[in-house]
Structure formats: structure tokens, C-alpha cells
Amino acid sequence: MSLPAAPGVGYKPQHFTDLMSHPSPVRWIEIHAENYMGDGGRPLAQLRALAERFPISVHGVALSLGAAAPLDKDHLQRLRKLLDWLQPAQFSEHLAWSTHDDLFLNDLLPLPYTAQTLNHVIDHIDQAQEALGRPLLMENPSSYLSFDASDMSEPEFISEIARRTGCGLLLDVNNVFVSANNLGFSPRDYIDEYPTEHVREIHVAGHAHDHDDAGNPLLIDSHGAPTSEPVWELLDYTLRQTGAQPILVEWDNEIPDWATLRAEAVRAEQALMIDA
Amino acid sequence: MHSEFVTAALNPDQPPVGIPDQSGRFNVYRNNIVVGLIDALATGFPAVQRIVGIPFFRAMAGAFVRIHLPKSPIMMEYGVEFPQFLRRFQPVAHLPYLPDVALIELMQRRAYHAADAQPVTMDQVINLHSLKIQLAPAVHVVRSEYPIVDIWRKNTGAPDQVIGRTAQNALISRPQFDPMVDPISSQQIDMIDPMAAGKPLGVLMAGDATDLPDLLRLLISRNAITGLSHDHI
Structure with missing residues (x-):
């Protein structure tokens, strides 16, 4: 079952009954892989029921593709077990790192974009795709700072990864907007440079407004609010280049009631009707 | 790059070396790591948080996070050392039952994610002496010198x-x-370990076993017995 070019939502257990009884316009769901690595109980029972009804996208947050150390073989094995059991429509991970030595840092940390880190990430993606027995989609990060060492743009870096690993791309337009604001580039230029032909899924989400120590506005990728109007506009702009795509509404903190989340999905559906 | 980043991220007093700290923006990562882990502990130990209050809990969880960063990316397993940490954390020494409350919450979380299993019914329980009982993967016990279940209940929705x-x-x-x-009862908790180790009930009944029937009834009503077999020696 592949993902339809339609709205999906990040699955939260409090929405189980609503999703099972009146999901429209939501037609697929995404789960965080690491939340379903227990042995049984409600999480897996709900997932089993959801999988009978919806195509599922599995989103990993802990593979640490950008780590210095080799990928965690135990974690690859746990992922493989989940993917083989669930048979999801697709599996995605992040252009980031979250482990170091034997520590798990529970956050998606940034990389400089150099020939060296490029080769490193490519090796890890090759290894992951081999171990998982399927291609993965890689998601662009949200950034709060840039490295002096970077000598490639992020879209350029991502293009090379897609070209050399054959992986697909998950384009998070809120991340593009957040990074563009924080690092001072044009989000539309980013989309123009981005290899949109490899996109297989799009994320939208809400962000929070903060300031850095110099008083400059700083956007935080909080996933705790409705998607902002400029991000919806950037989605419209993006869809004109990617064509219709599965669009995920991500809302992971301050989780809203079903009606509020559904309204976001309706907005995503409208974007698909207008643009694709 | 990774080592310098991690060192600076975990030590707020240490400026990032070789990493640009553009107008304090590096703090976003420091904050994300520590706050994310404190949030995970708050979700995992709600009764402990209720007993000590949110500001105290978050400060205490922050102290724990700095010593015990996760070793596994499976966050449902994070905080295993928290009850032991509370036993040694001087500012909560006046709440000696707090580690036991944390242990109940930890075992509850393990039970939540434990493997599914098919329970047996009371009428399958025959020939008690030779009977060996298989407990469900979700079964855990916490020993305490305090009215720990009452304390736990009062702080989890039964004020x-x-x-x-x-x-x-x-x-x-x-x-x-x-x-x-x-x-x-303490007699009952002493029966759980031998039961889990596969000892027939006859062994448990060698001493005072007045509380055994109630324990069996409780276990069965909780779908906590998932297999019966007989010792034919």
C-alpha cells in the first residue's frame, strides 16, 4: 500500500477513536518508530487496528544517520523487525545525528555540509537501506545556526545524497521556513534549488517565536501549534514544483483535540486541490 | 566536531569550541536535549512529580539527566535508575517512600509495554500441590516498608x-x-518469586499459606496467570 497524495496526521493515541470512526479528510498516518518498540499492550494493539485501515508511514527519530560512529546494529535490527511486521508504505529518517559514544541525546543535531560529512551520511544511508531491505526517505533539518566549515548549500548536499544513495526525500516545508528565517536565506530559493523530483512526502507543522541573545527573531521547530500562514504559502509554492504529494500534519506537543487537528488536515487537502 | 558539540551541549558553562555560538543560539540545542529528557521523566513519573511539585521535580530531574543520559534510543526505557537516584538524593531524604513510588511507576510502564499473553481461568486451577504457575510478562512486584499503594493512589487521580x-x-x-x-501481603509477595521461578504450589504451601487462595484469586482476576502445568515428580 503506497501513501496517497492526500492529508495524513502524526498519530497520537488520544485520537484513536476519532481516526477509526470519522477520519476524513485524513487518509494515512505516520508513527514514530521508537514508540512502537515495546513487546505488546495497547500501543501495538492500536497500531495493528490502524494498519488494517490506513497506509502507514514509519518515521524514525533515532537512527542518527549523521553520527560519527557506525550505525547502531541493534537499533537497525529493531527497526527491521517493526518494518517487516507492519509492512508500512514507507520509512523515513532525518539528516541529523542524535547519538554519540554510547549516549542517546534525544534531539536532532546539525551537521556541517562538507565533502567529508557527505560521504559519511551516504555510507550510513547505504548501510541502513541494506539492513532494512528497503529505500528510505531522508528529511531536511530545521537549523538554528550554521557551521563555518560548510562549503555546500543544504539543497546541494541533499541532492548529492539522493543521487548517490537512491533514497527518496521527505521535504519538511516548516523546517525550510524555520531555517530560512534563522539563517537568513529565502525559503523559495531553497525550494528552487532543492531536488524536488525525489520528494515522496511533505511535512507541515507549527513553530514557536523566540529571540536570540542579540534580539534577532528566532523560530523554534516546536510542533506545538497550528501551521503558520507563511508555511501554508510555502507549501503552495512547493506543490507547484513537486506535484501532488502525501502531506503530513505534524503536531507532537500541546496535542490538540481532533477537531483542531482535522482542521489542519482540511487546509492541507485544500492546498492539494488548488495546486496539484 | 561531534565530541566538541556534545561537550558544549551538556555543559552550559562551557562555550562551544569549533562550533559557532551565534548570539546564544547554541542554547537551543542545550535546551532541547535537557528539557526533552526532563519532560520524558515527568511523563514517566507523574506521582513523584505530584508529591514534590513541578518546579522541584524539574530541578531534580535535571540533576538526574546530567548523570544518567539515555544509553538507548528507546525512550520508553528511560529512567530505570531514577528510583535508585531518589534513594541517594539528599533533598528528598525526608520522603523515604518516594523511591518506592517511583518503582511502582517504572514497573507500571514496563507492564504497559510487556508482551501480550492468554490468561487462564479459576476452574483450570486443580491439584494445587503439584501445580506450577506461569505469570504474565506484565507482572511485577514492589516491596515497601510504607503504605506505598495508598500513597501512589492518592497521587494518581484519587486525592x-x-x-x-x-x-x-x-x-x-x-x-x-x-x-x-x-x-x-508480605506472605503473598514472598510467593511471587518462587512462582515465577517455576516452583510448584506445594513448595509454597510448606509454610503458612493462608494468603495463597486470595493471591490466586487476585492474579486470575487480573489476567496475570497465563499458563498452568503439573510437576509429576
Whole structure:
């Protein structure tokens, strides 16, 4: 079952009954892989029921593709077990790192974009795709700072990864907007440079407004609010280049009631009707 | 790059070396790591948080996070050392039952994610002496010198719970999806380990076994017995 070019939502257990009884316009769901690595109980029972009804996208947050150390073989094995059991429509991970030595840092940390880190990430993606027995989609990060060492743009870096690993791309337009604001580039230029032909899924989400120590506005990728109007506009702009795509509404903190989340999905559906 | 980043991220007093700290923006990562882990502990230990209050809990969890960063990316397993940490954390020494409350919450979380299993019914329980009992993967116990189940209940949605004066042990089980916490006697908790180790009930009945029938009834009502076999020696 592949993902339809339609709205999906990040699955939260409090929405189980609503999703099972009146999901429209939501037609697929995404789960965080690491939340379903227990042995049984409600999480897996709900997932089993959801999988009978919806195509599922599995989103990993802990593979640490950008780590210095080799990928965690135990974690690859746990992922493989989940993917083989669930048979999801697709599996995605992040252009980031979250482990170091034997520590798990529970956050998606940034990389400089150099020939060296490029080769490193490519090796890890090759290894992951081999171990998982399927291609993965890689998601662009949200950034709060840039490295002096970077000598490639992020879209350029991502293009090379897609070209050399054959992986697909998950384009998070809120991340593009957040990074563009924080690092001072044009989000539309980013989309123009981005290899949109490899996109297989799009994320939208809400962000929070903060300031850095110099008083400059700083956007935080909080996933705790409705998607902002400029991000919806950037989605419209993006869809004109990617064509219709599965669009995920991500809302992971301050989780809203079903009606509020559904309204976001309706907005995503409208974007698909207008643009694709 | 990774080592320098991690060192600076975990030590707020240490400026990032070789990493640009553009107008304090590096703090976003420091904050994300520590706050994310404190949030995970708050989700995992709600009764402990209620007992000490949110500001105190978050400061205490921050101290724990700095010593015990996760070793596994499976966050449902994070905080295993928290009860032990509380035993040694001087500012909560006046709450000696707090580690036991944390242990109940930890076992409850384990029970929540434990493997599913098919329970047996009371009429299958025959020939007690040779009977060996298989407990469900979700079954856990917490021994305590405090009325720990009462304290736990009072701080997890039952504010009117009266706290008794006698010590309680806790049996954690999962009838279907929601973990249950029941008080059991010290005689009963002493029976759980041999049961789990596959000893026939005859061995348990060698001493005073007056509380055994009630324990069996409780376990069965909680779908906590998933297999019966007989010792034919």
C-alpha cells in the first residue's frame, strides 16, 4: 500500500477513536518508530487496528544517520523487525545525528555540509537501506545556526545524497521556513534549488517565536501549534514544483483535540486541490 | 566536531569550541536535549512529580539527566535508575517512600509495554500441590516498608484516598491494556518469586499459606496467570 497524495496526521493515541470512526479528510498516518518498540499492550494493539485501515508511514527519530560512529546494529535490527511486521508504505529518517559514544541525546543535531560529512551520511544511508531491505526517505533539518566549515548549500548536499544513495526525500516545508528565517536565506530559493523530483512526502507543522541573545527573531521547530500562514504559502509554492504529494500534519506537543487537528488536515487537502 | 558539540551541549558553562555560538543560539540545542529528557521523566513519573511539585521535580530531574543520559534510543526505557537516584538524593531524604513510588511507576510502564499473553481461568486451577504457575510478562512486584499503594493512589487521580498506617507491597499487572496496582501481603509477595521461578504450589504451601487462595484469586482476576502445568515428580 503506497501513501496517497492526500492529508495524513502524526498519530497520537488520544485520537484513536476519532481516526477509526470519522477520519476524513485524513487518509494515512505516520508513527514514530521508537514508540512502537515495546513487546505488546495497547500501543501495538492500536497500531495493528490502524494498519488494517490506513497506509502507514514509519518515521524514525533515532537512527542518527549523521553520527560519527557506525550505525547502531541493534537499533537497525529493531527497526527491521517493526518494518517487516507492519509492512508500512514507507520509512523515513532525518539528516541529523542524535547519538554519540554510547549516549542517546534525544534531539536532532546539525551537521556541517562538507565533502567529508557527505560521504559519511551516504555510507550510513547505504548501510541502513541494506539492513532494512528497503529505500528510505531522508528529511531536511530545521537549523538554528550554521557551521563555518560548510562549503555546500543544504539543497546541494541533499541532492548529492539522493543521487548517490537512491533514497527518496521527505521535504519538511516548516523546517525550510524555520531555517530560512534563522539563517537568513529565502525559503523559495531553497525550494528552487532543492531536488524536488525525489520528494515522496511533505511535512507541515507549527513553530514557536523566540529571540536570540542579540534580539534577532528566532523560530523554534516546536510542533506545538497550528501551521503558520507563511508555511501554508510555502507549501503552495512547493506543490507547484513537486506535484501532488502525501502531506503530513505534524503536531507532537500541546496535542490538540481532533477537531483542531482535522482542521489542519482540511487546509492541507485544500492546498492539494488548488495546486496539484 | 561531534565530541566538541556534545561537550558544549551538556555543559552550559562551557562555550562551544569549533562550533559557532551565534548570539546564544547554541542554547537551543542545550535546551532541547535537557528539557526533552526532563519532560520524558515527568511523563514517566507523574506521582513523584505530584508529591514534590513541578518546579522541584524539574530541578531534580535535571540533576538526574546530567548523570544518567539515555544509553538507548528507546525512550520508553528511560529512567530505570531514577528510583535508585531518589534513594541517594539528599533533598528528598525526608520522603523515604518516594523511591518506592517511583518503582511502582517504572514497573507500571514496563507492564504497559510487556508482551501480550492468554490468561487462564479459576476452574483450570486443580491439584494445587503439584501445580506450577506461569505469570504474565506484565507482572511485577514492589516491596515497601510504607503504605506505598495508598500513597501512589492518592497521587494518581484519587486525592481522597486514605493513607493507612501499615506497610504495603505492590503487585503490578495488566488485565488488558491498562496496568493495575494492587496491595499484597508480605506472605503473598514472598510467593511471587518462587512462582515465577517455576516452583510448584506445594513448595509454597510448606509454610503458612493462608494468603495463597486470595493471591490466586487476585492474579486470575487480573489476567496475570497465563499458563498452568503439573510437576509429576
